[in-house]
Each structure stands twice: as C-alpha cells, then as structure tokens.
Amino acid sequence: MSSHIQNIIEKYGKDATRLMDILHEAQAKEGFISDEVVKEIASQLNISKVDVEQTLTFYHFFSKKPLGKYTIYLNNSLVSHMMGREEVAHAFEKVTGTKFGSVSEDGQFGLYNTSCIGMNDQEPAAIINGIVFPKMTTYRVKEIIKAFRAGESVTDMINSLGGGHNQSDLVHSMVTNNLNRRGAVIFSEFTPGDTLKKINSISPKELIDEVKKSNLRGRGGAGFPTGLKWDFCTKTPGERYVLCNADEGEPGTFKDRVILTERPEMVFEGMTLAGYAIGAKLGILYLREEYRYLEKQLETVLLGMRGKGLLGRNIAGKEGFDYDIRIQFGAGAYVCGEESALIESCEGKRGEPRNRPPFPVQVGYLDKPTVINNVESLCSVVKILEKGAEWYKSMGTKETSGTKLLSISGDVRYPGVFEVEWGITVQEALEMSGAMNVKAVQVGGPSGRLIGPNEFHRTICYEDLPTGGAFIVIGEGRKILDVVKNFMDFFIDESCGSCAPCRYLTVILRNKLNKIMEGKGVASDLDDLVNWGKQMKVANRCGLGQSAANPILSSIENFRYEYEAKIEKGKDFDTRFDLNKAIQESSRAVGRFPEA
Amino acid sequence: MSKPIVATTSLAGCFGCHMSLLDIDERILDLIDLVDFNKSPIDDIKEFTQMCDIGIIEGGCCNSENIHVLKDFRKNCKILVSTGECAIMGGLPAMRNNIPIKECLEEAYLDGPSTKGHNPEGILPNDEELPIILDKVYPCHEIVKIDYYLPGCPPRADLIWNALVALVTGDEMKLPYEVIKFD
Incomplete structure (x- = not known):
C-alpha cells in the first residue's frame, strides 16, 4: 500500500495543492481512505495530518470508512x-x-x-x-x-444508451441529453478548431473588446459582464489562470452536462480564448465528480486538441501563445460552485468561500489573478468571435444579449435543455416544455425565486427575472411547504459551516418550518421566519449562505396562504415546549418517575 | 407618576450578567432614582409582590425550576429582556446538549476526578426537593415570549444601562457597532 500511495503522490509532484486528485486516486484503490493512508499522504506531502483530514472530511464523496462494494x-x-x-x-x-x-x-x-x-x-x-x-x-x-x-x-x-455522444464508446452512458431545443449559439452548427485559428488576426485586447461589445454576461447566475472581468484580470500583473466552473451544483440545472457531452471542444476552445485574452498559460476545468462519466471523452478531446496544435505550444500557429488545460474533479460539494470556494478546492483545500475583496481577478488560484467563467459563458465567447459581437447582440434583450440554456424539469411533459433567446416569458417557457396545471415555478434553483402564476408574465433576463438556468415546474397537486423543506434540507447539508448564521440559522428555520408543517405553528413563527430569514442576506459571506433562506422568504411572499392554512388561529405565541416530555430522560437516568 | 418596577433573575447562568449590571458604578444611584426593584437577587425579594414593568433574565433553562421561574416572570412582567449569551442561546451550559443526560450525571457524580471512588453506592442526586434537569438547555425564547435581547457575555454595563434607560424613558436606544460585535 505504501508504495502505491507513494506512486500517486509522485505522479502529482508531491504537490499539496493537488490533494483532491491524490485523495481521489487513493480512494479509487481501496474504496475508502484509511487513517494509515491519511498519515502517509501527510508525511509525503509534508503537511499535517489535519490538513489532509480537513479536505477529506469536507467532501461528500470522500470517505474514511468502507462504502460497500x-x-x-x-x-x-x-x-x-x-x-x-x-x-x-x-x-x-x-x-x-x-x-x-x-x-x-x-x-x-x-x-x-x-x-x-x-x-x-x-x-x-x-x-x-x-x-x-x-x-x-x-x-x-x-x-x-x-x-x-x-x-x-x-x-x-x-x-441502454442515451442519445448523441452518450452512445459513443468514450461516454457509453444511459444518460439522455434531452436537448429539446437548439438555439443559435451553443447548439448551432459548430466546426471544432475553426474559430480558434482567428487568434492569428486578433490581439488579446481586441478579443476582450469584442466580448465587451457583445454584452455577454456570466451564465452562472450572477451575470457579471465577461469582458469586463477579463479586462480587470489583465490589470493585475503576474502569472494568470483561467478556471472554468463546471460544478453545476444548483439543484435543477443540468445544461453543462449536455454541453460537456455534445460540445466539449467548444468549452475547451472558449477556455483557450479566455487564456489568450488574459495571457494565461493554464486553464482548469473544475468538473463535479457526478460527471466523472464524461472524463474519458473530455481527456480524449484534450489529447486531440494537443495533437492538432490547438493546445500546447504556439497554439493555432500563433507564435508565443502557449496554453494547456487540465481537469480538476470536485468531490461532491455544492458550495464549490461559488468561485472562491472553487479556487480553494482547486488548491486541494476545503471548499470554503474566501472573503472578497480581493476578488479572484486580483488574487485567485494560487493567489494569482484568475478568471472564472461558467461553461456556457465560455462557449458563447467562441460564437461571438466566430460571428461577431453585433450578431450576438441582435439576440436577447437590451441588457441581456444572446441565448440562454434553460434546464427545465418537474411537472412538464418534455423535461430537458432548451436554448432560447433571453427575454422569453415564464409563460412561454412553460408552454414550450409542455407544463401542465402549474402552481409554481422555481426559477434559478433553491437559491433563486419561487414564483406563482401572477408572475408568469415576467421575462427571463437580468433586468427582470435572472436565472443560472434552473427552471423547476411545480404542479397543482404539490404542497409548497414540501418544496421549501426539501430546499432547506439541501442548504443545511451543503453549508460549508464557515459562517454561523448559515450553519445554525438554516437549521433553526427548518425546524420552525417543520413545526408549522406538523400543525403546531402560530402566527409569530411566520414572522420569525421572515425576520430571521432576512438576516441571512447580511450575515453570511458567500452567495450560498446569503440565499439559503430564499426558499422560505419567496414562498412566504408568494404562497403565504399555504403557511397560514397550517397555522393555529387566534394564538400569537406558543413554542410547544412540553415540560413533562423534557424531563423524561433525566427522570429515567436518576430513577425518578414524576406524575404525568 | 410612580417609578417603573424592575425584576431580575439568574437561571442557568453564572451571575456574570448581574455583576455587569452592578458595573455601572456610581450610576447605580441614578438607577435607584429611576426605577424600583421587585423580585431580584439585588434586593433579595424572593417572590413577586406586584406586577412589574421590566424583567431582566440572565441564563437559559436547564431544569424544571428555571422553567417555573421564567414562566412566573412572563406572568408578572410586561416586558422581558433576555440578557446575555446564556439567556439568548443557552451559552456554556448548552454544551451538554449533545451528550446523553445519564453520561453527564455519571461524569459529575461517579466518574469525575473529584468524585471517583467517593460515591461507592453510585448515588445520583434524586431528592424530590431538587429540581429535575431538562433533556437539554433551552434558550429563554424557546419557552416564553421574549421582547428584547441584550447580547454579550456578559453584556457590557453600558449596554445594560442604556437599554434600561431607553426602556424607561421610551427614547430610542443607540447601538453602535462596537457594542454588539464580539470578535
């Protein structure tokens, strides 16, 4: 065993920042990571055992115990x-x-x-x-x-094998694409390699300007202008990095899965263009462990690109542009989709978000200036360079240009990925996917907004109703409180634990929600949910924590009647504390049996 | 107009919050001009003798007696103020909340360094005169409605003083950042 671990560690150059890869490989061998292996890794990497353990125990898919054959x-x-x-x-x-x-x-x-x-x-x-x-x-x-x-x-x-590349030997997966609508950008005609050659006729500065002109905004959900982000990054001297965020952990999104299955070249070319624009030598695709089944295809595409001179030295014949890409697997942690947590994870650490500022464009991966873009944003760049910013801007709305991949699921006839122009209304999206008897739509996943029919006229774009792509349709027969509870359990599981309100208040809110669901709630519970929920926005460091009460807040805003129906009328305050129940355990312990 | 009446108690606390109240130094003379005290360790009045305006609660609830006292305060005070970490969140005593009670009692009375070998009959305190401990330590607002919270361990004397003055005069209370930040 010892030599096996040694081989793994040497493969990664005894580099502690590659701890994620080392742990993945160690676990692949034994099925879990024993104490001895932890000690061995720590001593070989010359870090403390706790350093290894804190990473190991942070991620859902790493285990210190056997997980079964x-x-x-x-x-x-x-x-x-x-x-x-x-x-x-x-x-x-x-x-x-x-x-x-x-x-x-x-x-x-x-x-x-x-x-x-x-x-x-x-x-x-x-x-x-x-x-x-x-x-x-x-x-x-x-x-x-x-x-x-x-x-x-x-x-x-x-x-069975799903459609498209899922059928190829490299993917060989039962997953189906459900690519229900192809649009003009991501899933239009695409010839790998053609666009990348254009770097011979465009300077990095011109490329950034073109992306700026296109008004492309980040597709992860926050909508920061991509060109501006690149520009900021070039302002900080030093070695620079490109990270592509393919963590896609927001429940309800699965668009990157389809892009990485059908358009892997486009993703890597987008990353390469980003590298060209900011002057980076290395790009990292941070891929969620759940998509491990795409690894072989992605590595093969990278090999092919290197073979064709589209990665490596003097890319596409451009003298002096050297750039390569590696894939970094996560290990099951929603919070790693937050960009600074993603950086920490790439460095082999717990995925805890950093304080900002400084922003990653100033101090990012290995404390160097780093651009982090969503998979879909980088793909869009390829098409913007191919067809021009004006063409791109001709689609979408005034402030949100281009197309968006919606991941539509839930109570619809045709769940799947739909590439649409920004500005589509919620109602149109519902009709497009064959939704039936809709009670509510969760736009943007649990961290987004739960809306009812009175908002179905709203348009999906940054100036009205933004989304990272998740679009969960909830039919008439569903209970809103069940939806909210599922989302709250999710946030509790996925909190990194760094900020106290995210660690505790989520649990307190969920318990209060349970109390209401059990029919034990009173009017003040509802007020507490709203007032305490609002604190999450101001008292947590990252977007996950700040939005962790959104399911409660937006459902109370739009579906208050479902809460009120469960609440005991005419009573303002009752914690349902039961003294008799509270003394049972100690009565048993000391052998006292109080009267009931 | 008669002076507002204040009651105070320390439940599962360490009396640190009461000590902090006394830390208002010479302002204690102003305080006596401002309010009267009823049930409180400060004047050693054991039972409520009249309806009070303000009840200051230190400590959370770890046993049945704490519950009775807290409910008594709720009944006899118009305004209740949870004062200090323990009242608000359970505080240090709540550290036992994840340990089974039997283990806690055995550690305290049978296996602890000061008791090991000195309790051969293995007696766990169980006189019916003794309050019985609860399954966990509860913050006060999980038992009764609490109107205001004064954070701190203990809340600094100025905070308690300012809060009391604000409650009595009806003026808005100033809460500068320094008073409510703890790290």
Whole structure:
C-alpha cells in the first residue's frame, strides 16, 4: 500500500495543492481512505495530518470508512422526490437489507443520499460506483441488485444508451441529453478548431473588446459582464489562470452536462480564448465528480486538441501563445460552485468561500489573478468571435444579449435543455416544455425565486427575472411547504459551516418550518421566519449562505396562504415546549418517575 | 407618576450578567432614582409582590425550576429582556446538549476526578426537593415570549444601562457597532 500511495503522490509532484486528485486516486484503490493512508499522504506531502483530514472530511464523496462494494448514491433533490424517489429508496433498502447512510452487513451494498446530481430531467437517478443510473424504478432496483448479487459488474447493467455522444464508446452512458431545443449559439452548427485559428488576426485586447461589445454576461447566475472581468484580470500583473466552473451544483440545472457531452471542444476552445485574452498559460476545468462519466471523452478531446496544435505550444500557429488545460474533479460539494470556494478546492483545500475583496481577478488560484467563467459563458465567447459581437447582440434583450440554456424539469411533459433567446416569458417557457396545471415555478434553483402564476408574465433576463438556468415546474397537486423543506434540507447539508448564521440559522428555520408543517405553528413563527430569514442576506459571506433562506422568504411572499392554512388561529405565541416530555430522560437516568 | 418596577433573575447562568449590571458604578444611584426593584437577587425579594414593568433574565433553562421561574416572570412582567449569551442561546451550559443526560450525571457524580471512588453506592442526586434537569438547555425564547435581547457575555454595563434607560424613558436606544460585535 505504501508504495502505491507513494506512486500517486509522485505522479502529482508531491504537490499539496493537488490533494483532491491524490485523495481521489487513493480512494479509487481501496474504496475508502484509511487513517494509515491519511498519515502517509501527510508525511509525503509534508503537511499535517489535519490538513489532509480537513479536505477529506469536507467532501461528500470522500470517505474514511468502507462504502460497500457497490456504493449507491441516490439523488434526494426535489424533482427526484417528485418523480417517485420514495418508493425507489424503499426498494433499495428492502432488497439490500440496509438503511440509507450505511453499508449492508456483508459489506456489499452502501446506500447513501446525495444532493442533485444534474439529472433532473431523468429522475429518480442514482450513481453506482461512478456510473449514472437514470430513471430508476422499483423494478430496476430489484433487477440490478439481483444481478450484482449474482456477480455481475456495474457496467454490465448498462442496458441502454442515451442519445448523441452518450452512445459513443468514450461516454457509453444511459444518460439522455434531452436537448429539446437548439438555439443559435451553443447548439448551432459548430466546426471544432475553426474559430480558434482567428487568434492569428486578433490581439488579446481586441478579443476582450469584442466580448465587451457583445454584452455577454456570466451564465452562472450572477451575470457579471465577461469582458469586463477579463479586462480587470489583465490589470493585475503576474502569472494568470483561467478556471472554468463546471460544478453545476444548483439543484435543477443540468445544461453543462449536455454541453460537456455534445460540445466539449467548444468549452475547451472558449477556455483557450479566455487564456489568450488574459495571457494565461493554464486553464482548469473544475468538473463535479457526478460527471466523472464524461472524463474519458473530455481527456480524449484534450489529447486531440494537443495533437492538432490547438493546445500546447504556439497554439493555432500563433507564435508565443502557449496554453494547456487540465481537469480538476470536485468531490461532491455544492458550495464549490461559488468561485472562491472553487479556487480553494482547486488548491486541494476545503471548499470554503474566501472573503472578497480581493476578488479572484486580483488574487485567485494560487493567489494569482484568475478568471472564472461558467461553461456556457465560455462557449458563447467562441460564437461571438466566430460571428461577431453585433450578431450576438441582435439576440436577447437590451441588457441581456444572446441565448440562454434553460434546464427545465418537474411537472412538464418534455423535461430537458432548451436554448432560447433571453427575454422569453415564464409563460412561454412553460408552454414550450409542455407544463401542465402549474402552481409554481422555481426559477434559478433553491437559491433563486419561487414564483406563482401572477408572475408568469415576467421575462427571463437580468433586468427582470435572472436565472443560472434552473427552471423547476411545480404542479397543482404539490404542497409548497414540501418544496421549501426539501430546499432547506439541501442548504443545511451543503453549508460549508464557515459562517454561523448559515450553519445554525438554516437549521433553526427548518425546524420552525417543520413545526408549522406538523400543525403546531402560530402566527409569530411566520414572522420569525421572515425576520430571521432576512438576516441571512447580511450575515453570511458567500452567495450560498446569503440565499439559503430564499426558499422560505419567496414562498412566504408568494404562497403565504399555504403557511397560514397550517397555522393555529387566534394564538400569537406558543413554542410547544412540553415540560413533562423534557424531563423524561433525566427522570429515567436518576430513577425518578414524576406524575404525568 | 410612580417609578417603573424592575425584576431580575439568574437561571442557568453564572451571575456574570448581574455583576455587569452592578458595573455601572456610581450610576447605580441614578438607577435607584429611576426605577424600583421587585423580585431580584439585588434586593433579595424572593417572590413577586406586584406586577412589574421590566424583567431582566440572565441564563437559559436547564431544569424544571428555571422553567417555573421564567414562566412566573412572563406572568408578572410586561416586558422581558433576555440578557446575555446564556439567556439568548443557552451559552456554556448548552454544551451538554449533545451528550446523553445519564453520561453527564455519571461524569459529575461517579466518574469525575473529584468524585471517583467517593460515591461507592453510585448515588445520583434524586431528592424530590431538587429540581429535575431538562433533556437539554433551552434558550429563554424557546419557552416564553421574549421582547428584547441584550447580547454579550456578559453584556457590557453600558449596554445594560442604556437599554434600561431607553426602556424607561421610551427614547430610542443607540447601538453602535462596537457594542454588539464580539470578535
């Protein structure tokens, strides 16, 4: 074992900033990371054991204990529940004979919950030993567990292949693209390599100006102008880096999955153009572990680009432009989609957001000026260079140009990815995806807004209703409080724990929500939810914490009646504290039996 | 007009907040001009003798007696102020909240360094005169409605003084950043 770990560590040049990769490889060998391995890694990298442990224990997919020969992660996102997760989970527990959060006695099956895995258009979905099993049913559960017991491998259980590149040998996945609408930018005609050659006729400054002129805004959700971000980065001297954010952890988004499946060249070319613009030598694609099944394809594309001179030295024949790309896998942490947490993770640390300022364009990866862009933003750059800023600006709205990939899921006939021009109304998006009897739409995922029919006329764009792409449709039969509870559980699980309000207040709010759901709520509980929820915005460091009360705040704003229906009337304050219940435990401990 | 009446108590606290109240130094003479005290350790009045205007609560609730006292305060005070970390969040005593009570009691009375070997019969205190401890330490607002919160461990004397004056005079209270930041 010792020499094995040594080999891994030497492969990464004994570089502690590559701890994520080292832990991934160590875990791949044994299935978990033992104390001995932790000690070995620490001593080899010349860092403390705690340094290794804090990274190891931060991420959902790393484990210090064996996870079972077959490690089953079942998505517990909202849409997974909407599509029947409960009975699938029950079937898993029944046939494996173990409960979620544990490994079966024979060590064969480990059952675990996991946050949204980017398969909202084909739920309930599970990841078993790295392979995605979409559209799970109780029948399928019984079938695969029976096969595993009979000694079949996980890959043996791939019984169909999704469309497009999912069918290729490199991806070979059951995941379907559900690319329901191709637009003019991302999913238009594309010939890999052509646009990149244009760098011979355009200076970095001109490229930045062109992107600025196009009004391209970041597609991750915040909408910061991409050209401006690049420009800022060039103002700070020193080595610079490009990071592409493919963490896509917001429940309800899965557009990057489809881009990375169908347009990997475009992503890497976009990253290369960003590198050209800011004068970087290295770009890193930060990819969520859930999309590990795309690794082989992505690495092959990178190899191909190097072979064609589109990566490496003197790229596309441009003298002196040397640039390469590596892939950094995450290990299951929503917060790593926050750009400064993503940097920390790339450096092998816990994904805790940094204080800003300084911003990543000044002090980023390895404390050097760094540009971080969303997958979709970088792809857009390729098309902007190909067809020009004016062409790009001719699409969308005044302040939000171009197209947007919407990931539509939930109670719709055609869940999937739709490339539309910015400015489409919510109503149009609902009609486009075949939504039925809609009660509410969660725009932008849990951190976004829950809206009701009175807002369906609003337009999707930065000047009205912004979104990073998630669009979850909630039908008439659903209970809004169930939706909110699922989102609150998600935020509790995914908080990095750095800021106290995000760590504690989320739990307190969820408990209050539970109290209301159990019919024990009173009027002051609703006021507390609103007043305390507002504190999250001002008292947390990063966007995750700041928006963690959004599900509660926006649902109370738009669906107050669903809360009020559960609340006891005519009573302002009651914490439901029960003294008799509160003294049971100590009465038992000392052998006293108070009168009931 | 008669003076407003103040009551105070220390529940599962350390009396530090009361000490901080006394830290207003010579202003204690102004305080006596400003208010009268009823039930409070300061004047040693054990039971409420009249309806009070302001109740100052130090400490959270760790046992049944704390609950009775706190409810008594709610009944007899128009305004309740949770004063200090323990009243607001449970504070240091709440550190036991994740440990089973039996373990806590055994550590305190059987296995602790000062008790090990000195309690051969393994007695855990259980006289019916003793209040019984709760499953966990509760902050006061999880038991009764609390009107105001004064943070700090303890809240500094000026904060308590200013809050009392503001409550009595009805003037808005100044809360500069320095008074409410703790790290």
